[in-house]
Structures are given as structure tokens and as C-alpha cells.
Amino acid sequence: MATTxxxxxxxxxxxxxxxxxxxxxxDKERSCPKCRSNSIRHLKAKPPESPQQQSAGRS
Amino acid sequence: MGLSSRKAIYIPFPQAVPxxxxxxxxxxxxxxxxxxxxxxxxxxxxxxxxxxxxxxxTREVGAIIVAIGLDVYDPTEMDEYGYxxxxxxxxxxxxxxxxCAGGPTGGHFVRPSxxxxxxxxxxxxxxxxxxxKVGRPWCSNICCMNTVKDxxxxxxxxxxxxxxxxxxxxxxxxxxxxxxxxxxxxxGTRYIxxxxxxxxxxxxxxxxxxxxxxxxxGRLERYELDMVVLSVGVExxxxxxxxxxxxxxxxxxxxxxxxxxxxxxxxxxxxxxxFFAGFCEAPKDIKDSVCQAGAAASRAGALxxxxxxxxxxxxxxxxxQACRKCGLCASVCPFGxxxxxxxxxxxxxxxxxxxxxxxxxTCQFGAITxxxxxxxxxxxxxxxTLAEDPQDKVFVFACNWCSYAGGDMAGISRxxxxxxxxxxxxxxxxxxxxxxVLEAFRCGAPVVLVSGCHxxxxxxxxxxxxxxxxxxxxxxxxxxxxxxxxxxxxEWISAxxxxxxAKVMRQLEELRKTVTPEEIEHARRALAPKPKKxxxxxxxxxxxxxxxxxxxxxx
Numbered sequence: 001m002a003t004t005x006x007x008x009x010x011x012x013x014x015x016x017x018x019x020x021x022x023x024x025x026x027d028k029e030r031s032c033p034k035c036r037s038n039s040i041r042h043l044k045a046k047p048p049e050s051p052q053q054q055s056a057g058r059s
Numbered sequence: 060m061g062l063s064s065r066k067a068i069y070i071p072f073p074q075a076v077p078x079x080x081x082x083x084x085x086x087x088x089x090x091x092x093x094x095x096x097x098x099x100x101x102x103x104x105x106x107x108x109x110x111x112x113x114x115x116x117t118r119e120v121g122a123i124i125v126a127i128g129l130d131v132y133d134p135t136e137m138d139e140y141g142y143x144x145x146x147x148x149x150x151x152x153x154x155x156x157x158x159c160a161g162g163p164t165g166g167h168f169v170r171p172s173x174x175x176x177x178x179x180x181x182x183x184x185x186x187x188x189x190x191x192k193v194g195r196p197w198c199s200n201i202c203c204m205n206t207v208k209d210x211x212x213x214x215x216x217x218x219x220x221x222x223x224x225x226x227x228x229x230x231x232x233x234x235x236x237x238x239x240x241x242x243x244x245x246x247g248t249r250y251i252x253x254x255x256x257x258x259x260x261x262x263x264x265x266x267x268x269x270x271x272x273x274x275x276x277g278r279l280e281r282y283e284l285d286m287v288v289l290s291v292g293v294e295x296x297x298x299x300x301x302x303x304x305x306x307x308x309x310x311x312x313x314x315x316x317x318x319x320x321x322x323x324x325x326x327x328x329x330x331x332x333x334f335f336a337g338f339c340e341a342p343k344d345i346k347d348s349v350c351q352a353g354a355a356a357s358r359a360g361a362l363x364x365x366x367x368x369x370x371x372x373x374x375x376x377x378x379x380q381a382c383r384k385c386g387l388c389a390s391v392c393p394f395g396x397x398x399x400x401x402x403x404x405x406x407x408x409x410x411x412x413x414x415x416x417x418x419x420x421t422c423q424f425g426a427i428t429x430x431x432x433x434x435x436x437x438x439x440x441x442x443x444t445l446a447e448d449p450q451d452k453v454f455v456f457a458c459n460w461c462s463y464a465g466g467d468m469a470g471i472s473r474x475x476x477x478x479x480x481x482x483x484x485x486x487x488x489x490x491x492x493x494x495x496v497l498e499a500f501r502c503g504a505p506v507v508l509v510s511g512c513h514x515x516x517x518x519x520x521x522x523x524x525x526x527x528x529x530x531x532x533x534x535x536x537x538x539x540x541x542x543x544x545x546x547x548x549x550e551w552i553s554a555x556x557x558x559x560x561a562k563v564m565r566q567l568e569e570l571r572k573t574v575t576p577e578e579i580e581h582a583r584r585a586l587a588p589k590p591k592k593x594x595x596x597x598x599x600x601x602x603x604x605x606x607x608x609x610x611x612x613x614x
Contacts, residue, residue, distance in 0.1 A: 012534070012545045013566060027524070029514035029551060037566075039548045041534050 013037035062171070063163035068098050073161040082107065122332045122359035125302060125316065126352065129293045129338035132187030132195065140183065140289055141258045146172040147267055147286045148258065150186075151205060154288045158212065168217065170286045172265040177285030178219065181269055182206045183255060184226040188292030197313045199292035200342035203230045206290050207243045214246035222248040223282060225255055225271055233344065251280070258287060293342050306333050307395050309520040316340050317515065326355045329520045330394055331411060334358050373414035373431050373486055379404040381426035388418035388427060391489075393520035415519035416490030420529065432490055437483065441498050444481045449503030450579055453480045453567045456491045458523075461512035461553045468557030469564075476561035477568035480508075487511065489522035489529075496533055496547060500582045505574035506546050506567050513551040523551075540585040546574060 003024040010017045011032035018033055030040040067086040070078060080098075087109075088095035099107040131152055134142045142148050147170050149157070160166035170177045184206060188199040203226070210222040222243075229250065231240040244250065255271040261283070269282045295314040303310060307330050309317045316339050319327040326334050334355035337348040362368070375397075377388070382404035389399035396411035397418060404426075407418075419429040428434075445452060457463040463484045469476060485491055488511025499507045509530055511523045527549070534544040548567060552560050 012548060013570075015545075027514070027521070037548075037563075038551045039545075041544070042531060 008043040010041045010043050011035060011037055012039035012041050017043075062157075062169075062174075072159065121363045122334065123306065124334045124336055124352075124355045124359055125306070125308070125328070125339050126336040126355075127296045127298055127302060127339050129342070130296050132199075132291045132294055134186050134289050134291055136193065137186060139257055140186065140255070140287070141260065141267075142289060145258065145260045145265075145267060145287075146170075147177075147260075147265060148289060149286070150289050150291045151202070151209075152291070154209065158209075158216075168213070175285075176217070179221045179223070179282075179284045179286075180213065181223045181225060181267070181282060181284040181287045182209065182290055183287060184224065184229075184290045185254065186289040186291045187294070189227065195292060195294060195313075197292075197315075197342065198230065200230075201344050202290040202292060203228075204233065204236055204239065204344065206288075207231065207236075207239050209288070210243045210248040211239065211246060214243075214248065223284065224248060224250045225253060225269070226250060227252070227254055233346065251275075293338065296339065299339065302339075306330055307393060307520060308333065309393075309517070312515050315342075317520075319518075326351055326358055329413065329518065331413070332359075332362060368410060370410060370412075371414055373429070374409050374412040375407045375414070375416070375418050376428045376430060377405050377407055378426045378428065381424055383424050383426070385424075387421050387423075391417045391421045391522075391525050393417065393522050413519055415487040415522040416485065417487065417519070417522045417525045420490050420492035420495075421525065429490065432485055434492070434494070437485065437490075437495055438498055440483045441495060442502055444483065445499065445502035445504055450505055450574075450576060451479055451571075452504060453477075453506045453508065453564070453571050454499045454504040455480050455482045455508045455510060456488065456495070457482050457484055457552075458488045458511040458518075459484055459486045460518045461516055462488070462510035462550070462560070464554035465510075465552040465556045465560040468554060469560040470557075472557045474557055474561040476564040479568055479571065480564050487517075487519050487522045488526040489519065491526065491529070493529060493533055493536070497536075497586050500537075500542065500546070500586050503579050503583060505571045505579055506548065508548045508550060508563070508567055510550045510552050510563075513553055516553055537582075537586075540582075542582045542585055543574075543578060545570065546578075546582075 004021050005024070006019050007022045008017065008019050009030065011034065014032060014035040014037065016032055016034040029038070031038050032040060067083050067088070068080050069083075070080055082098070096109075099109070131150070134140060134150060138144075140148060142150070149171065156162040157164060158166060158168050168176055184202060187193060187195050188202060189196060206224055207229075210224065213220045213222055229240060231237045251271060251273055252275045253271045253273050255269045257270050259268040260266070261268060267284045267287050269284060269287070271280055271282070272278075273280050295310075299310070299314070299316070302308065303316070306328065308328050311317050316335055317329065318325050318335060318340055319329050326336065328335060336352035336355040337343065340351070343351070384399075384402060384404055386399040386401070386405065388405050389397040393415065394411050394413050396408045396413070397405050398408060399405040414429070416429040416432055419427040419432075419434070425434065441454070445454065457466060463482065466482060488509055491509050496507055496509065509526060511526055512518060514521075514523065517523045530547065530549045533547055537544045537547060548570075550559075550563050552563065
């Protein structure tokens with residue numbers, strides 16, 4: 001079974017930070033759930049979440 | 060279905076091509092030791108060999124046609140239709156066997172539960188097609204007309220049978236298909252727009268009760284039927300991943316094979332010398348499959364009979380002296396066009412190279428020259444473009460096939476967007492090396508965009524995945540150097556997305572306005588190449604600057 005991890009991404013266009021389940025080895029085009037930009041940076045270290053982001057849930 | 064038994068040696072069905080017998084070794088008594096052997100005795104051609112085993116045969120060929128067909132959707136997971144619970148719910152494949160003269164009932168149409176002839180038959184369309192919930196959003200293309208054909212067949216053989224078709228759309232777009240659909244309706248078939256939500260079975264009669272919302276009338280309707288046929292969709296063959304791996308092919312998002320170009324090269328694989336025929340590329344009917352097979356055979360024939368093969372001049376060349384034998388280039392080539400053995404310089408198979416340039420952008424030692432898109436040429440374009448007033452420009456690397464064409468589309472569609480962008484074209488976004496992006500920042504670009512094809516549209520199989528990795532590395536590098544990483548952007552823009560191109564340009568212009576002269580100056584200094592240590596090998600990647608506006612010599 002494929003390994004799934006929860007990864008953090010940051011949109012370099014609008015700054016939106018979100019988390020998404022990533023299946024190991026998946027080949028997926030990423031776009032920002034907020035602005036649809038493809039400038040998605042995979043953040044290796046988990047950033048501190050603001051209370052607003054925590055309440056907004058995960059995309 | 061347990062309606063009849065079959066011998067251990069048989070022809071799959073009367074119309075099978077080739078019309079040859081199959082020996083089912085699980086049921087045969089001839090398998091080690093031979094207990095029967097009668098079929099071998101009567102075979103005059105001595106074609107039966109009980110000891111024959113599977114073997115791998117190696118052949119050298121000039122072209123390969125992939126025609127591995129399809130698999131049929133297994134409706135077991137859609138429990139609402141009761142396929143596993145009710146005997147009288149069958150799939151279209153099982154229905155075909157029931158009405159086939161060579162089938163288990165000799166063509167006498169009966170229902171499985173009591174072997175009586177059904178009078179009311181329901182067909183449910185789009186089972187495992189156009190359904191994202193079961194991971195199959197595509198239309199299977201053939202099911203509508205197959206059902207229309209079945210209703211006509213039943214109406215012809217059994218005039219007293221009542222046919223009900225539950226559908227969401229009837230797609231009868233082929234030649235004479237609409238006429239067939241009309242004939243089916245004239246023959247008495249009732250077409251009910253709406254897919255059933257549930258099927259129940261009457262335990263006494265074993266009849267099936269279907270509840271459906273008729274979206275034409277807006278009413279909830281119930282039908283009692285003797286038998287239900289699930290019009291199951293098709294899906295890519297389970298062998299497809301293995302074929303993809305062997306031939307370096309890529310798939311579209313629905314899992315079928317990606318062609319080289321949907322309009323201009325619909326039977327060509329991106330890998331040269333490989334062609335597609337039939338369902339492996341997309342769901343299609345017999346006529347389209349035959350057309351595509353003919354086209355694939357013609358394309359393969361043209362390739363084999365050419366005598367001399369002409370290739371695009373945009374290919375890679377490796378300087379054996381400069382090659383450090385690391386093999387990185389071979390690992391990123393989507394076409395497997397670079398051969399590398401440990402301890403030996405890499406070698407490009409020019410006939411297989413498609414010219415994406417991913418290898419050239421990956422090589423850190425300047426050992427790879429991409430003809431017509433050399434490092435020197437592209438760096439010269441960067442410097443020339445940003446020679447004057449770089450702070451007022453948004454610098455764009457656009458791939459030839461999609462993003463650049465997307466810009467054209469925005470232009471010819473008269474879409475308004477800021478005129479501050481300056482575009483440099485590469486064959487693929489994977490050709491854009493880290494050095495080119497850094498050079499743009501060194502030349503004072505406030506914002507740099509790297510743009511390419513969407514994942515499914517990449518003309519070089521999956522070369523643009525290298526772009527993603529490179530841009531990720533660049534973001535890290537910029538941040539480390541104290542340069543705002545947002546100044547580097549990445550976008551996938553297709554040739555049809557002129558609107559997206561214009562939108563991105565507007566967004567980048569807004570971003571450009573936020574970049575201060577101090578930031579630009581800091582980037583120039585922070586990203587300046589470090590002085591080389593004495594005795595260090597020359598890094599050919601950092602090509603000598605050329606005068607602004609001066610081009611470089613074409614290769």
C-alpha cells in the first residue's frame with residue numbers, strides 16, 4: 001500500500017499555506033486551492049500555524 | 060454463469076480472430092502426466108504441445124504498435140445495483156453471451172435465476188463511466204450504441220419483450236447512429252432519463268424493482284423488471300503500466316496513453332517509433348479503432364521504409380571531454396535517449412532524442428549542448444532583454460508548445476495585459492537551468508516566471524517534472540541568499556489558455572511593483588557568481604557575458 005503523508009505547501013503567488021495528503025511517488029499537478037496558481041512551494045519543515053489557519057481547516 | 064459446461068479445448072467464440080482453439084490447462088488431463096491426449100492424436104497439424112511453456116522472446120524491431128486493448132469495469136463495488144446480490148442483474152458482457160448463438164444457451168435468451176425468458180428488461184447506462192465517485196470520469200464511448208443495438212436485437216427476436224433504458228445522455232454521434240437510436244425508439248424501447256438509485260428484488264418472483272427519478276418528468280418512478288443489464292464502462296488495461304515503463308510512455312489523467320499531439324499526431328507516441336491503435340489511447344468504437352490501426356500501420360510502414368530518418372535539429376550533444384560521467388543526464392531524459400554506464404561518458408542516441416533540453420539544464424559541467432538552444436544563446440537573450448531598464452520588466456521563460464502559444468492566444472484574442480513582460484522561448488520549461496534564472500536576477504529582473512505545459516500536456520512525456528524540482532531548489536537557494544523567493548514564479552499555461560496567460564501577466568505586474576530597487580540590487584550582489592578557486596575546473600555553465608543585444612553564434 002502506498003505511503004501517505006500530510007505535507008505543507010505554500011502558494012508563492014498569494015501566500016496561502018495549506019496542507020495536503022501526499023501519496024508517495026504520486027505525479028500530480030499542484031495548484032493553490034485559493035488562487036489556482038501553480039507556484040506551489042513544498043515546505044519541508046512544518047510552519048507554525050496561526051489560529052486563523054487552524055480554524056480554517058485543511059484543504 | 061453456470062448455465063453450461065465447456066470442454067478443456069475450445070474456440071473462445073465463433074467470431075474469434077484468429078479462429079484457433081484454446082487449451083485450458085487447468086481443466087485438461089494432458090498436463091503432466093498425460094492422461095488423455097486425444098486432442099493431440101486427432102490434430103493433423105501436430106499443433107498441440109502439452110509441454111509448451113511461456114518464454115521471453117527477443118526481437119529487434121524498427122517500430123512498435125501498442126494495441127493492448129481494454130479491461131471492462133467490474134461493477135461489484137457499486138452495490139446499489141445488486142450485481143453480487145441478485146442473479147438477474149448481469150453485465151453487458153454476460154448479456155452478450157446469453158443472446159449469442161454460440162453461447163451457453165445456444166442463443167435462447169433466458170434469465171439466470173429460473174432459466175425462463177424475461178419479458179421486461181432494463182438497461183442501466185454509465186455503470187462505471189462518467190462517474191468521478193468510482194474514479195472513472197470518462198465516457199466509455201461504446202456503451203450507448205451497444206445498448207441501442209441490444210434493444211433492436213431483442214425487439215427483432217422477441218417482439219413481446221419490453222425494453223427500458225435508464226440513461227443520463229444518449230451519445231449517438233457516429234455515422235447512422237442517430238438513425239439506429241430512432242429505430243430503437245420506434246421499436247418500442249422506452250428511454251427514461253435518470254439513473255436508478257436502488258434496485259430491490261422480489262423474493263417470490265425474483266423480479267427486480269427499480270426506483271428512479273425521471274428527470275424529464277421530475278417524478279419518482281418504480282419499474283418491475285424481469286432482468287437488469289448493467290451497461291458497464293471500459294477502463295485502461297491492467298497491463299498498461301508495464302507497457303508504459305517498457306516504452307517510456309506517459310498517460311493522461313484518466314489513465315489512457317498520451318499521444319504525441321491530439322490533432323497532428325494522434326497515433327504517435329511521444330517516444331519515437333511507437334504508435335497506438337485502439338482502446339489503449341482512448342475509448343473508441345470498432346470503426347475508429349480500425350481507422351487508428353490503419354493509421355498506425357501506415358505511420359510505422361513509413362518509418363520502416365524511409366531508408367533514411369530525418370529528425371529535428373534540436374537535439375543534445377555531449378562533449379565527452381567535459382562529461383564527468385555522473386549519469387544525471389541519463390536519469391532525467393524522459394525518452395531514454397541517453398546511454399550511460401558507470402565510469403563512462405554519457406552518449407546521446409540522436410534518433411531518440413526529442414530535444415526537450417532537460418539534460419542540458421541538469422548538467423552542471425557544461426558538457427551538454429542543446430543545438431539551437433545552447434546555454435550561450437539563452438543567456439545572451441536573458442542579458443540582452445534585461446540590458447535596459449530591467450526594473451520595469453517581468454522576465455518570462457515560456458515553453459514552445461504551450462505557454463508561448465498561450466501568449467500568442469492572448470495576443471490574437473486581443474486580451475489586455477501589461478506590456479512589461481519579456482518572453483524567452485525554450486522548447487520545454489525543463490530546458491531552463493538554474494543558471495538562467497539566476498542570471499536574470501543578476502541582470503536586475505524584479506520578477507522571473509518559468510512557464511510550461513500542464514502535466515498532462517507535456518510534449519516531452521514528463522520533462523516538466525524536472526522544472527518543478529528545479530524551481531523548488533531555486534526557491535530554497537533564493538531564500539538562503541536573502542532574496543524574496545516569491546520573485547520567482549511557476550505557471551502551467553496551455554496553448555488555449557490565453558486568458559490565464561493574461562491573468563498571470565497582470566498578477567506578475569502587480570508583484571513587480573512591490574519589488575524595490577534595493578531588493579533588486581541585493582539580488583544582484585547576493586546571487587553574483589562566487590570567484591573560482593585557483594585550479595578549479597572551469598564551469599562552462601557560467602558562460603562569458605556577451606554584449607547587450609548581441610546574439611550568439613547558432614550551432
